[in-house]
Amino acid sequence: MKFEAVTIKDIAKALGLSVSTVSRALRDSYEISSETKKLVLECAEKLNYKPNPIALSLKERRTRSIGVVVCEIANNFFSQVINGIESVAYDKGYNVIISQSHESYEREVIDLQYLASRSVDGLLISVSTETNDFTHLRALHEKGFPIVFFDRVTDELKTHAVTVDNFKGAYEATEHLLKNGFTKIAAITNSEFLSISNERISGYKAALADYNIKPKKGFIQHCFYGGMIFSEIEEAVNRLLSLPERPDALITMSDKLSTGCVKTLKRRGLKIPGDIAIIGFSNSDIAELIDPPLSVVRQPALEMGKAAMDLLIQLIEAKRPVTDFEKRVLTPEIIIRESSLKH
Amino acid sequence: MKFEAVTIKDIAKALGLSVSTVSRALRDSYEISSETKKLVLECAEKLNYKPNPIALSLKERRTRSIGVVVCEIANNFFSQVINGIESVAYDKGYNVIISQSHESYEREVIDLQYLASRSVDGLLISVSTETNDFTHLRALHEKGFPIVFFDRVTDELKTHAVTVDNFKGAYEATEHLLKNGFTKIAAITNSEFLSISNERISGYKAALADYNIKPKKGFIQHCFYGGMIFSEIEEAVNRLLSLPERPDALITMSDKLSTGCVKTLKRRGLKIPGDIAIIGFSNSDIAELIDPPLSVVRQPALEMGKAAMDLLIQLIEAKRPVTDFEKRVLTPEIIIRESSLKH
DNA sequence: TTGTAAGCGTTATCAT
DNA sequence: ATGATAACGCTTACAA
Numbered sequence: 001m002k003f004e005a006v007t008i009k010d011i012a013k014a015l016g017l018s019v020s021t022v023s024r025a026l027r028d029s030y031e032i033s034s035e036t037k038k039l040v041l042e043c044a045e046k047l048n049y050k051p052n053p054i055a056l057s058l059k060e061r062r063t064r065s066i067g068v069v070v071c072e073i074a075n076n077f078f079s080q081v082i083n084g085i086e087s088v089a090y091d092k093g094y095n096v097i098i099s100q101s102h103e104s105y106e107r108e109v110i111d112l113q114y115l116a117s118r119s120v121d122g123l124l125i126s127v128s129t130e131t132n133d134f135t136h137l138r139a140l141h142e143k144g145f146p147i148v149f150f151d152r153v154t155d156e157l158k159t160h161a162v163t164v165d166n167f168k169g170a171y172e173a174t175e176h177l178l179k180n181g182f183t184k185i186a187a188i189t190n191s192e193f194l195s196i197s198n199e200r201i202s203g204y205k206a207a208l209a210d211y212n213i214k215p216k217k218g219f220i221q222h223c224f225y226g227g228m229i230f231s232e233i234e235e236a237v238n239r240l241l242s243l244p245e246r247p248d249a250l251i252t253m254s255d256k257l258s259t260g261c262v263k264t265l266k267r268r269g270l271k272i273p274g275d276i277a278i279i280g281f282s283n284s285d286i287a288e289l290i291d292p293p294l295s296v297v298r299q300p301a302l303e304m305g306k307a308a309m310d311l312l313i314q315l316i317e318a319k320r321p322v323t324d325f326e327k328r329v330l331t332p333e334i335i336i337r338e339s340s341l342k343h
Numbered sequence: 344m345k346f347e348a349v350t351i352k353d354i355a356k357a358l359g360l361s362v363s364t365v366s367r368a369l370r371d372s373y374e375i376s377s378e379t380k381k382l383v384l385e386c387a388e389k390l391n392y393k394p395n396p397i398a399l400s401l402k403e404r405r406t407r408s409i410g411v412v413v414c415e416i417a418n419n420f421f422s423q424v425i426n427g428i429e430s431v432a433y434d435k436g437y438n439v440i441i442s443q444s445h446e447s448y449e450r451e452v453i454d455l456q457y458l459a460s461r462s463v464d465g466l467l468i469s470v471s472t473e474t475n476d477f478t479h480l481r482a483l484h485e486k487g488f489p490i491v492f493f494d495r496v497t498d499e500l501k502t503h504a505v506t507v508d509n510f511k512g513a514y515e516a517t518e519h520l521l522k523n524g525f526t527k528i529a530a531i532t533n534s535e536f537l538s539i540s541n542e543r544i545s546g547y548k549a550a551l552a553d554y555n556i557k558p559k560k561g562f563i564q565h566c567f568y569g570g571m572i573f574s575e576i577e578e579a580v581n582r583l584l585s586l587p588e589r590p591d592a593l594i595t596m597s598d599k600l601s602t603g604c605v606k607t608l609k610r611r612g613l614k615i616p617g618d619i620a621i622i623g624f625s626n627s628d629i630a631e632l633i634d635p636p637l638s639v640v641r642q643p644a645l646e647m648g649k650a651a652m653d654l655l656i657q658l659i660e661a662k663r664p665v666t667d668f669e670k671r672v673l674t675p676e677i678i679i680r681e682s683s684l685k686h
Numbered sequence: 687t688t689g690t691a692a693g694c695g696t697t698a699t700c701a702t
Numbered sequence: 703a704t705g706a707t708a709a710c711g712c713t714t715a716c717a718a
Contacts, residue, residue, distance in 0.1 A: 005461060007711055018689045023713060033687060050460035054400045055711035058694045063397065065440070073429060074645075079422040086416060086443050090450075095440050095462065097408070100429050107433075117393035118348060118695095119438065259628050266632060284628070285602050289609060291634045302417075350695055361705045366697060376703060398695030401710050461711095 006047045014043055026051075065095040066312060067115035069125040071103045072228065076284040077255045077301050078126070081150065084305020085124060092313050094121075103225050105130035112136055122146035122316045124308050127154065129191040129226055146315035150308040153195045160315065162308040162328045166196050169297040169332035170203030170253065173279045176295060176334070177249045178211045180341040182277060186219040186240050186247035188233070188257050190226040197222070200253045200281070218243050226256055233260035241268075241276075249273075249341075252280030258296070259286055277341050281332075292339035300330045349390045358386055369394075408438040409655060410458035412468040414446045415571065419627040420598045420644050421469070424493065427648020428467060435656050437464075446568050448473035455479055465489035465659045467651050470497065472534040472569055489658035493651040494642075496538045503658065505651040505671045509539050512640040512675035513546030513596065516622045519638060519677070520592045521554045523684040525620060529562040529583050529590035531576070531600050533569040540565070543596045543624070561586050569599055576603035584611075584619075592616075592684075595623030601639070602629055620684050624675075635682040643673045 008026070012019045017036070025032045025040035032040075043049075057063045068085060070078045082098065089096045097120060101108040108128045113136070115123060123140070125147065134156045141147055141157055149161040177185050187204050190197040201220060208215055221236040233256075240247055252258040258280035265272055272278050272294075279295045287294040307328050314320040351369070355362045360379070368375045368383035375383075386392075400406045411428060413421045425441065432439045440463060444451040451471045456479070458466060466483070468490065477499045484490055484500055492504040520528050530547050533540040544563060551558055564579040576599075583590055595601040601623035608615055615621050615633075622638045630637040650671050657663040 005711095008713095009711075019712080020690075020714075021688055023711095024688090027713085031687060036687080050456070052401075052711050053457075053460065053462045054397060054406065055694090056713085057397045058395075058401050058696095058710090059712055059714095061694070072426070073416075074419075074422040074426040076417075079417040082441070083415070083417040083443070086441060090442065095457075096442070097438050098425070098429060098441050099433065099439070100426070113393070114396075114438075117396065119396045259632070262632055263628065266634075285606065286627075286629050286632050289602070289605055289629050289633050291609075348695095352695075362695090363697080363706075364704055366695095367704085370697085374703060379703080395695050398710090399697085401694090401712095402696050402698090404710070 005052070006049045007052065008049070010047060011040060011043050011049060014047070015039055061118075062121050062316075063095075063119060064093060065097055065120045066309070066316075067097045067099065067111075067120040067123045069099050069101055069108060069111050069115070069123070071101050071126065071128055071226070073098065073100055075256060076282075077151075077299060080283055080301030081126075081305040081308075084302040084307075085309045086305075088306050088309035088313070092309075094313070101128040103129045103228055105133070109136045112140070116140050116145060122148070122312045124148050124150060124312055126151045127194075129194055129224060132193050146312055148308045148312045148315070150304055151196060155195075158325055160311055160326050162304050162311065162330065163195075164299050164304065164330045164332045166199035166332075167203040167206070169281065169299075169334065170200035170251065171207045172203075172334045173251055173281075173295070173297050174204045174207035175210075176336060177251065177277065177279060177341065178207060178213070180277075182249035182341070183213060184216065184219075184245060184248045185213075185251060186216075186221070186249070187251045187253060188221045188223065188236050188240070188261060189253035190222065190257070191224045192222055194226075197253065204251060216243075216245060219247060223257060226254060227260045228256075230260060230263075233257060234264045237261055237264040237268075247276060249277040249279070252278060252282075254281050255283045255299075258282040258294075259284060262286065262290065262294070273341050279340070287335070287337075292342070293337040295334070295336045295340040298333040298335055300333065303330055348395070349392045350395065351392070353390060354383060354386050354392060357390070358382055404461075405464050405659075406438075406462060407436060408440055408463045409652070409659075410440045410442065410454075410463040410466045412442050412444055412451060412454050412458070412466070414444050414469065414471055414569070416441065416443055418599060419625075420494075420642060423626055423644030424469075424648040424651075427645040427650075428652045429648075431649050431652035431656070435652075437656070444471040446472045446571055448476070452479045455483070459483050459488060465491070465655045467491050467493060467655055469494045470537075472537055472567060475536045489655055491651045491655045491658070493647055494539060498538075501668055503654055503669050505647050505654065505673065506538075507642050507647065507673045507675045509542035509675075510546040510549070512624065512642075512677065513543035513594065514550045515546075515677045516594055516624075516638075516640050517547045517550035518553075519679060520594065520620065520622060520684065521550060521556070523620075525592035525684070526556060527559065527562075527588060527591045528556075528594060529559075529564070529592070530594045530596060531564045531566065531579050531583070531604060532596035533565065533600070534567045535565055537569075540596065547594060559586075559588060562590060566600060569597060570603045571599070573603060573606075576600060577607045580604055580607040580611075590619060592620040592622070595621060595625075597624050598626045598642075601625040601637075602627060605629065605633065605637070616684050622683070630678070630680075635685070636680040638677070638679045638683040641676045641678055643676065646673055
């Protein structure tokens with residue numbers, strides 16, 4: 001295009017100075033006379049000079065950008081996390097580059113490869129549901145590339161991570177159902193390959209065990225793609241409802257699954273909690289707005305984004321040794337809405 | 344920081360070739376012997392060579408990144424738009440850099456300045472509610488910098504834009520209320536400085552006029568920050584409810600306002616539609632899930648993101664003269680749920 | 687106090 | 703068929 005941008009060279013030419021003088025003047029170096037500085041600054045202003053971040057990046061070998069990889073942006077939980085990430089990034093002068101894996105391993109690998117090949121200084125990632133091979137991440141991680149995992153993490157790598165206490169969230173939710181007299185409690189969760197899924201299911205099982213209830217066959221349903229495809233949820237719900245012993249309550253282990261289950265049950269004309277009670281992980285407004293409102297486990301998504309970005313910046317700016325791994329666990333909020341479990 | 348990346352130079356050194364030969368071999372130039380090519384390619388593979396996008400950007404004067412400025416990411420409508428943007432960007436090999444204005448003019452200006460100073464090849468923007476001075480955008484635009492406005496646009500600039508037919512959406516929603524016997528129809532909308540707000544209010548007024556109904560005093564409430572602060576919505580609803588002549592129906596002009604109004608009314612213990620009927624612009628699941636479900640105007644958010652990104656790429660890649668302004672208007676979908684307006 | 691030159695990684699132009 | 707060199711915009715030793 002024809003919009004030739006103003007460079008340091010233009011200023012130098014205009015003023016009959018050398019580029020280095022101009023450069024130093026702009027950076028307010030002590031070795032430049034205040035006269036020259038004023039001249040340069042005025043000229044820069046007049047020509048509307050803007051430093052070229054690309055040139056700077058090349059020189060300084062850093063981009064002041066960070067990459068974020070999530071499965072989906074249009075998701076209450078993740079968009080809230082990204083909000084937190086962007087806020088901190090803005091404050092610290094970083095750009096945020098977003099990519100979606102759409103829960104595809106292949107796409108995650110491609111996204112990562114690209115981002116890590118010097119177009120970002122660090123990475124925030126919540127792994128895709130298909131990801132059970134971590135060599136792509138290990139390669140980067142072992143090179144010392146700053147990475148912070150959030151929400152969906154892995155034991156395969158010793159890394160920095162920000163998560164919520166999924167066990168606790170699921171335990172308390174299940175306990176709440178138990179305390180209200182439900183005994184046939186089913187669970188719908190994400191892929192068994194995901195950390196969040198296992199932690200939540202563990203919490204669920206532990207609560208049942210503490211109340212001497214054996215988990216029944218078929219009571220745990222996995223949605224491999226976490227409900228990215230709606231029919232997956234529908235089918236899981238249908239399987240539960242056609243079990244010989246039908247559950248009287250349901251715990252849904254993610255925002256998307258919660259919304260999807262409510263939707264499926266409503267479409268089938270079932271009453272909540274009349275026909276089946278629901279409690280679940282949810283970061284959307286639906287929990288409060290449906291009638292009666294749902295009790296939910298709310299994840300501190302904004303805080304998670306902020307914490308992860310904070311940590312990442314510490315790594316990038318070497319304020320913390322990369323190998324001093326920090327695992328930060330946030331506490332979920334359990335919101336009890338009394339009427340939600342009336343039998 | 345010790346992760347020294349492999350450069351073309353390393354390959355050259357390893358093979359005893361010159362950098363230019365290696366560069367050409369990697370780009371499969373016809374002037375390089377197939378032997379040398381094979382050698383170079385193998386070596387590149389072995390050393391895990393990845394071209395440095397920053398160096399390329401500097402040379403080619405383009406970044407293969409685009410900037411997106413929206414008020415908020417954690418918003419059903421905008422996160423769906425961004426999903427569309429990212430999808431197309433991925434297909435075409437572009438990175439997406441996101442920033443939020445949080446409805447602040449000042450912040451929008453800063454975001455823009457930074458992004459446009461060569462760190463992105465083009466810009467997708469939905470202006471903040473505070474923006475009524477467009478000099479920052481005009482400056483860029485007149486330089487020929489590729490910009491596509493979406494959703495919230497402006498007449499102040501002759502630009503490329505993707506919008507929805509807001510007039511039509513609001514007209515039909517209002518008409519639906521009118522046909523169902525409502526006559527005291529109030530509206531809650533965004534700032535009067537926003538294009539979307541005016542277009543929607545025009546549609547609302549036109550429908551009323553066609554049914555010979557004069558808009559009543561106080562029946563149009565503006566939420567300057569579009570409900571970013573929840574209390575703003577609460578107060579608007581409260582003002583409506585304490586009018587001498589209380590409305591029997593409410594049309595809400597954005598996703599956030601729709602959810603916020605339903606929330607406020609529920610909290611006040613009012614029945615929808617028993618006490619007051621609601622229809623509104625909504626891209627979330629709440630409309631289907633509350634009881635009875637709401638009739639809504641759904642914006643084609645994903646399509647808007649895709650269309651805007653498509654257009655932007657055409658501009659960037661000069662497949663279309665920048666001055667051949669295209670305004671693309673998408674059609675909103677009006678979803679009628681019969682029970683939603685029962686008196 | 688200011689200027690010269692090298693370098694960041696790559697490609698393109700011009701030699702050889 | 704391959705190599706040397708300049709250039710993209712900027713910073714920074716090193717000279718002057």
